[in-house]
Amino acid sequence: MNHEQLQQSMYTLIVETSTNLPKDVRRAVKAAKERENAGTRAAMSLDTITTNIKMADDNISPICQDTGMPTFKIKTPVGVNQIQIQKAIYAAMEQATKDGKLRPNSVDSLNGSNSGNNLGLGTPVIKFEQWEEDYIDARLILKGGGCENKNIQYSLPCELEGIGKAGRDLDGIRKCIMHSVYQAQGQGCSAGFIGVGIGGDRSSGYDLAKTQLFRGVDDVNENEDLRKLEEYVMTHANELGIGTMGFGGETTLLGCKVGVMNRLPASFFVSVAYNCWAYRRLGVSVNAETGEINEWYYQDGEDVSFDTAQKEEQEIKSESRVVTLQAPITEEQIRDLKVGDVVKINGMMYTGRDAIHKYLSTNDSPVDLNGQVIYHCGPVMLKDAEGQWHVKAAGPTTSIREEPYQGDIMKRFGIRAVIGKGGMGPKTLKALGEHGGVYLNAIGGAAQYYADCIKGVEGVDLMNFGIPEAMWHLRVEGFTAVVTMDSHGNSLHEEVDKSSLEKLAKFKEPVFA
Ligand SMILES: O=C(O)C[C@H](O)C(=O)O
Ligand code: SF4
Known part of the structure; x- marks a missing residue:
């Protein structure tokens, strides 16, 4: 088989999977969008999501910054060399990482070091099977x-x-x-x-x-x-x-x-x-002799191309109060915010996720965080020839993992706002009230949308934690998020959890007896 061509085909599969959401998924997202009433938080979030899908297409950049655990399922004709395919995948993974199409996502579980090229023990996952067709069936899922x-x-x-x-x-x-x-x-x-x-x-x-x-x-x-x-x-x-x-x-x-x-x-x-x-899975059939792609899977049927214009329309229809904040932020400004408000942030924000929160719980901060904003984010970054960093994708990560640390860290360093997704728990909610802090929910997966709000990378600390886990100093303009936990004891997450649990109880009676 032509090794170079096969490697190129695997590279194309990886890049397409990371940047171009399949048609069947797009249709499901579109149908969901049509079910929501204009102006609601759900409709606005879906607008951000569809705008993001379109931006990822246009920029050929990751839909979400977490490009996941690359999992390949490959069927090969009897007699095809699977070791050769594995090598082609490894090389393609490395190239896609270098090109900013994948985030370096392979982390040593014992010492936390990032391999930097998405290769390592257990990464990527490749599962081979033989079959009696004469072509290769290669499928990939990037599951965050x-x-x-x-x-x-x-x-x-x-x-x-x-x-x-x-x-x-x-x-x-x-x-x-x-x-x-x-x-x-x-x-x-x-x-x-x-x-x-x-x-x-x-x-x-x-x-x-x-x-x-x-x-x-x-x-x-x-x-x-x-x-x-x-x-x-x-x-x-x-x-x-x-x-x-x-x-x-x-x-x-x-x-x-x-x-x-x-x-x-x-x-x-x-x-x-x-x-x-951000259901990133695609597949191709590959010619077992030439290594060329014959056909793409999951791309049949109606094409859905989202446009980016509806975003502003939705914002106009929204009944939420919109508050613009410039960091550093005062306690008074924070106490004025209520669950449901939309906040637009200008100025600096600092990324911090799992490694940074653990670090800050026992160490001093490398920068003064008084009045500042922490963004739970592990971006995709690329360095240019002049040594300047550029953000390629930068959506939020799940905040609840920082629950053991967040409240204490906010109080100790004077942090006024944290941005993430999925909400936090009672410990953080209590600290927000005591200290005067706010939790802002950004739209998960909207990595292109938020990368666009980042106007400059002013510095980075703790790079030894690897690209996703370092503390990036980002200058932003119009970074939009929703207040979902405020300093008055309100949490939208707590409310939705409670009401959905009540609704779940309605499905107690047997259905398939
Ligand atoms: O690792 C990330 O950047 C995000 C992660 O997939 C998450 O959903 O929390
Ligand atoms: S941030 Fe959200 S969209 Fe991205 S991988 Fe995690 S769960 Fe998926």
Whole structure:
């Protein structure tokens, strides 16, 4: 096989997957958008999302800064050298990382060092299978860490919060799936897609769940029971009212695919793989002799091209109060903010995620954070020939991971605002009240949209933590986010969690008896 051509084909597959959302996913996002009422938070968030999808197309840049765990599923004709394909993928991964199409995402689990090129123990994941066709079928999913954290595995029978007892039957499975959507809230960047695996052991069950994510969104299950189950979940999960980013709204789930395999007599697992709206999976058929791409998968049917103009229209229709803030921010300005306000930030913000929060809990800050804004973000960055850094993608990361540290750090350093996604818990809410702080929710996955608000990179500290985890000093203009936790004890996340749990309880009665 032509090695160079094969490497080029794998590179194209990676870049397209990271930057160009497949047509079937776009259609699902478009349908969700049409269901929301203009001016609501959900509609505005979906506008940001569709604008972002279009920007990623135009810039050929990552849709979301978390380019995920690259997982390849490859079928090869008998006699094709799989080691050669693996080498081509490794080289293509390295090139795509260098070109800013992938974030360096492979981190040593013991010492935290980032390999810098997306290669390392266990990365990327490549699964080979042989088949009797004469071409190669190569599929890739880039599934981000935030939604991966919301995967869940149930061992039946069990007792589930809200929805009650789940037994070892189809109705028990139904309850687990409904619960899985509830427990994800907005933290996996809803509206999401779920792949469900029934049976297997703990690892093959999850693998089956992830394999379901390779099915097309419009695909209809051949198994009659599972088809009914998928339809049921699609209708009723959307009655939970979690909505886009957990802001409330009509659409919480964009797709549900269920697969089944045999199990051991003692085990009964239901495994759920949760994928964010930034559902980056594509596939190609490759000529086994030339290494060239023959055909793309998931790209049939109606094309959906989003435009960027509706964003401003939505903002005009919105009834939210819009407050412009220039960092550094005073306590008085923060205390004036209420849940539901839209904030536009100008000036500086500093990125800080997992490593920085742990570091700041026992060390001094490299910069004065008094009155400043911390952005939970691990960007994609590229350095030019002059040594200047450029932001290639910079959306928020899931904030709840910083819950153990956030309140103390805000108080100690005088931080007034944190921006992230998915909300934080009671400890942070209490600290916001005591100290005079605010939590701002940005739209998860909208990495191009936010990168566009960043007008300059003024510095960086703690680069030893690697690109996603370093503290980047960013100068922003018109960085827009919604107040979802304020200094008066209000949390939209707490409210939506409570109301969706009440709604979940309505699905307690048996359906598939
Ligand atoms: O790692 C990130 O940048 C984001 C992550 O995928 C998340 O959803 O929290
Ligand atoms: S930030 Fe959101 S959209 Fe991006 S990978 Fe994480 S869960 Fe997905």
